[in-house]
Amino acid sequence: xxxxxxxxxxxxxxxxxxxxxxxxxxxxxxxxxxxxxxxxxxxxxxxxxxxxxxxxxxxxxxxxxxxxxxxxxxxxxxxxxxxxxxxxxxxxxxxxxxxxxxxxxxxxxxxxxxxxxxxxxxxxxxxxxxxxxxxxxxxxxxxxxxxxxxxxxxxxxxxxxxxxxxxxxxxxxxxxxxxxxxxxxxxxxxxxxxxxxxxxxxxxxxxxxxxxxxxxxxxxxxxxxxxxxxxxxxxxxxxxxxxxxxxxxxxxxxxxxxxxxxxxxxxxxxxxxxxxxxxxxxxxxxxxxxxxxxxxxxxxxxxxxxxxxxxxxxxxxxxxxxxxxxxxxxxxxxxxxxxxxxxxxxxxxxxxxxxxxxxxxxxxxxxxxxxxxxxxxxxxxxxxxxxxxxxxxxxxxxxxxxxxxxxxxxxxxxxxxxxxxxxxxxxxxxxxxxxxxxxxxxxxxxxxxxxxxxxxxxxxxxxxxxxxxxxxxxxxxxxxxxxxxxxxxxxxxxxxxxxxxxxxxxxxxxxxxxxxxxxxxxxxxxxxxxxxxxxxxxxxxxxxxxxxxxxxxxxxxxxxxxxxxxxxxxxxxxxxxxxxxxxxxxxxxxxxxxxxxxxxxxxxxxxxxxxxxxxxxxxxxxxxxxxxxxxxxxxxxxxxxxxxxx
Ligand code: HEM
Ligand SMILES: [Cu+2]
Numbered sequence: 001x002x003x004x005x006x007x008x009x010x011x012x013x014x015x016x017x018x019x020x021x022x023x024x025x026x027x028x029x030x031x032x033x034x035x036x037x038x039x040x041x042x043x044x045x046x047x048x049x050x051x052x053x054x055x056x057x058x059x060x061x062x063x064x065x066x067x068x069x070x071x072x073x074x075x076x077x078x079x080x081x082x083x084x085x086x087x088x089x090x091x092x093x094x095x096x097x098x099x100x101x102x103x104x105x106x107x108x109x110x111x112x113x114x115x116x117x118x119x120x121x122x123x124x125x126x127x128x129x130x131x132x133x134x135x136x137x138x139x140x141x142x143x144x145x146x147x148x149x150x151x152x153x154x155x156x157x158x159x160x161x162x163x164x165x166x167x168x169x170x171x172x173x174x175x176x177x178x179x180x181x182x183x184x185x186x187x188x189x190x191x192x193x194x195x196x197x198x199x200x201x202x203x204x205x206x207x208x209x210x211x212x213x214x215x216x217x218x219x220x221x222x223x224x225x226x227x228x229x230x231x232x233x234x235x236x237x238x239x240x241x242x243x244x245x246x247x248x249x250x251x252x253x254x255x256x257x258x259x260x261x262x263x264x265x266x267x268x269x270x271x272x273x274x275x276x277x278x279x280x281x282x283x284x285x286x287x288x289x290x291x292x293x294x295x296x297x298x299x300x301x302x303x304x305x306x307x308x309x310x311x312x313x314x315x316x317x318x319x320x321x322x323x324x325x326x327x328x329x330x331x332x333x334x335x336x337x338x339x340x341x342x343x344x345x346x347x348x349x350x351x352x353x354x355x356x357x358x359x360x361x362x363x364x365x366x367x368x369x370x371x372x373x374x375x376x377x378x379x380x381x382x383x384x385x386x387x388x389x390x391x392x393x394x395x396x397x398x399x400x401x402x403x404x405x406x407x408x409x410x411x412x413x414x415x416x417x418x419x420x421x422x423x424x425x426x427x428x429x430x431x432x433x434x435x436x437x438x439x440x441x442x443x444x445x446x447x448x449x450x451x452x453x454x455x456x457x458x459x460x461x462x463x464x465x466x467x468x469x470x471x472x473x474x475x476x477x478x479x480x481x482x483x484x485x486x487x488x489x490x491x492x493x494x495x496x497x498x499x500x501x502x503x504x505x506x507x508x509x510x511x512x513x514x515x516x517x518x519x520x521x522x523x524x525x526x527x528x529x530x531x532x533x534x535x536x537x538x539x540x541x542x543x544x545x546x547x548x549x550x551x552x553x554x555x556x557x558x559x560x561x562x563x564x565x566x567x568x569x570x571x572x573x574x575x576x577x578x579x580x581x582x583x584x585x586x587x588x589x590x591x592x593x594x595x596x597x598x599x600x601x602x603x604x605x606x607x608x609x610x611x612x613x614x615x616x617x618x619x620x621x622x623x624x625x626x627x628x629x630x631x632x633x634x635x636x637x638x639x640x641x642x643x644x645x646x
Contacts, residue, residue: 288355442491
């Protein structure tokens with residue numbers, strides 16, 4: 001070991017715990033609230049905010065389903081419908097599906113890894129505030145009647161100024177660049193935390209799969225978010241400064257948009273499912289009372305899915321007239337990607353098969369995900385084939401597909417994860433009876449809504465139409481879908497009600513109500529501000545099941561270890577073997593991330609009408625500079641400044 005100061009080892013005494021609490025606690029009061037950098041606090045806020053966006057997107061969806069329930073309805077004008085489906089897609093994909101996973105990961109990562117916080121706690125707070133601000137920014141446009149109206153993938157030339165003269169596209173373009181900053185800084189934080197903050201002994205082959213999922217997704221985000229930010233920036237330039245990146249009449253290229261967008265967006269759709277699949281891989285086995293079958297295969301399949309995922313974006317562009325040879329390659333890769341997905345499906349199925357399943361609500365949500373994943377996978381496999389896609393492109397078949405994958409592989413695991421980790425978050429159990437009602441209502445409602453949609457698509461109903469004529473053979477199917485959508489929504493609302501009821505009167509959970517094997521269950525529920533009193537040393541994948549499994553190469557030690565209490569500290573370890581390596585000084589709470597976000601918001605607000613609002617942007621820049629100064633001001637406590645007496 002190469003420590004300058006060798007960390008003390010020992011056990012936790014009452015005085016020591018009191019000291020740690022003082023060091024790690026967030027200050028009470030409003031200033032404390034805006035300054036908190038505690039990953040648990042940030043995680044809960046992420047989850048809460050993402051669920052608000054889910055509710056907004058859900059209401060938008062239901063309004064659309066009322067409009068579409070019967071033919072020839074005029075509840076909505078075509079323009080209103082356009083804004084609704086685009087805002088619904090934007091909300092669900094960007095403001096719900098990724099942030100909800102960031103929330104779970106933020107809360108759980110340090111607890112699963114045996115650390116006291118994320119690698120960069122202030123960056124973590126920044127990523128949350130930027131996400132909220134970008135969401136408010138885009139919804140401000142929507143509230144002003146200037147929401148996106150061109151689909152979530154926002155194709156040019158519709159998005160060009162001549163067809164879209166309002167501020168709609170400017171709000172969306174700038175909002176997406178704004179949100180991209182949040183995603184990027186958040187992803188960097190996950191990557192570094194993964195590499196450096198795992199508990200001593202948690203070598204790379206002992207990491208929970210959910211960590212692998214978020215890590216893989218984060219690497220992908222860092223690589224592909226620049227592409228979409230660039231696309232939206234070029235669009236903004238075209239609209240405001242008369243450049244011609246996408247303007248055909250001046251030699252611009254609409255297909256450039258599609259490439260830049262989908263090079264980002266296909267990997268992104270994996271990024272919004274891999275962490276959720278990881279949640280299932282970690283939590284489903286707990287209810288099967290055995291370890292996951294095929295840990296290594298599942299990890300490799302996660303990595304393989306993402307790697308292949310970079311090479312399939314053109315399957316969204318099969319109908320654009322690209323050369324057939326290119327289409328064949330992209331079609332081939334799109335179909336090959338079914339292999340790693342199948343590996344995960346087999347692993348989960350075998351885990352249930354070989355285990356002794358305990359049928360809880362969480363188990364039901366996780367297990368049903370396997371079914372929905374297979375259905376969504378099969379329809380994806382079909383549209384991955386060029387001639388089939390030529391028939392199905394832009395029909396309701398695709399709408400059915402995206403909802404099976406997104407709701408099936410993101411929302412169902414997330415709700416399962418909520419039932420599973422809620423006791424850790426709150427110290428209370430969720431109500432199982434209400435939970436089962438919620439599950440069956442949402443599972444049945446979901447399938448009633450979206451299974452018939454495959455047929456609507458096969459019968460030729462195009463997506464993104466605000467209404468349709470009678471007697472096309474689509475009437476009954478649409479009515480069934482709309483009814484199912486409401487049933488599904490009721491099912492999800494039952495879970496939200498369950499959260500409220502359980503917060504008030506849920507059964508006390510205790511540290512490990514599910515008798516689960518990983519580190520987050522080794523501490524009280526909810527966890528203390530410092531997470532781990534002494535830093536644990538891990539000897540296997542299942543630190544809390546070792547005695548039972550008898551397969552460890554030693555025993556994990558949880559109540560004796562490094563006792564770091566010289567201000568905020570945690571231990572840094574080496575990337576592969578997790579050997580203790582360095583004492584990491586962690587920052588204190590700070591309002592700087594919030595102030596930085598306010599400045600950034602001003603910058604983007606000014607850019608909406610750059611010719612008139614440039615002063616707003618200028619003020620925003622000053623606020624950002626001030627915030628960075630506050631953020632980086634050297635602090636004596638962190639050892640960044642020498643004491644004057646020395
Ligand atoms: C109550 C649940 C939901 C219902 C009833 C619903 C319904 C709809 C409807 C009616 C459309 C527009 C179809 C069209 O006109 O082309 C749509 C589009 C879409 N939905 Fe949902 N949806 C729901 C939940 C979700 C969730 C949870 C996600 C993602 C996590 C999602 C992602 C999308 C996407 C990406 C689009 C495409 C938007 C576009 O065409 O640009 N939806 N949904
Ligand atoms: Cu794709």
